Amino acid sequence: MKKLIFSILAVTLTAFTVNAQDISNNAIGLRFGDNNGLGTEISYQRYLKENNRLEFDLGWRDSNNVDVIKLVGLYQWVMPIDNNFNWFVGAGAGFGAYDAGNVDGTYGLIAGDIGIEYNFNIPLQISLDFRPELGFNDDFSDDVDFDIALGLRYRF
Template sequence: MKKIVLSAFMLLGLAFSAQAQDISKNALGLRLGDNDGFGGEISYQRGLGDNNRLELDLGWRNSNDVDAFKLAGLYQWVWNIDGGFNWYAGVGGGLGSWSYDHGGNKDSGSFFFAAGDIGIEYNFDIPLQLSLDIRPELYFNDDYRDDIGPDIALGIRYRW
């Protein structure tokens, strides 16, 4: 048991001490996934240092019955795996608004949520970034959603 615990701590230490490559100062694109109808998001990343950044995502939904938007903000740490291949993790939260209109039944409101984020990305030699991540979101609202929503998405961004 001691060997397993020691090995786990060594691997964790190695992961956090891995040298990160310089991340892009800016990246703008789309984050395409599915979380209760917020399938598409405009995504912006702003590099804050050699291995951390801020990500802002604006998602919206416009259907026959529900119109909604949400804004998410995450602080992320980025670690290099090899070359342009990185993994990242982050924490943050967001807020949003929704309105429902179906057959004369109308309702609206706002919500906020806490979020975590973990994913992988590849930065090509051209200014293109592809990513795949999961963002569990814990919603705080009585009417819209009051549970955890796993948001899995594919991102494509232009870097500069």
């Protein structure tokens, strides 16, 4: 049993430290999802070191008499699968503001992130990710929202 646990631990640690390809220094584009009606977000990724990066997403909506703006920041670990194909996992936090007619305010959230991406030979990246978000505000966002999104980014 100890050998099995040690083997699983060794494989997991190896997966988080292996890096056979580079991450772009910067990538900017759009993230098309539908978390709580926010839809499209402007997305920016910044290389940190080896297989780590930051991602910032700014989303907004103006529909059904509700105006919402949200900013989320994530720290991500990127691991190669094959050639230009990677998977990533991350965690972060964010905040937002809303105006729902006679009720307005702010809210906070914590988020996780897991997804896959492909970096084309041209400076284009496409990704698909799943982001659960736990909101903190009694009036507006005090629950778990699940966001699945397609990202298209220009790498530079």
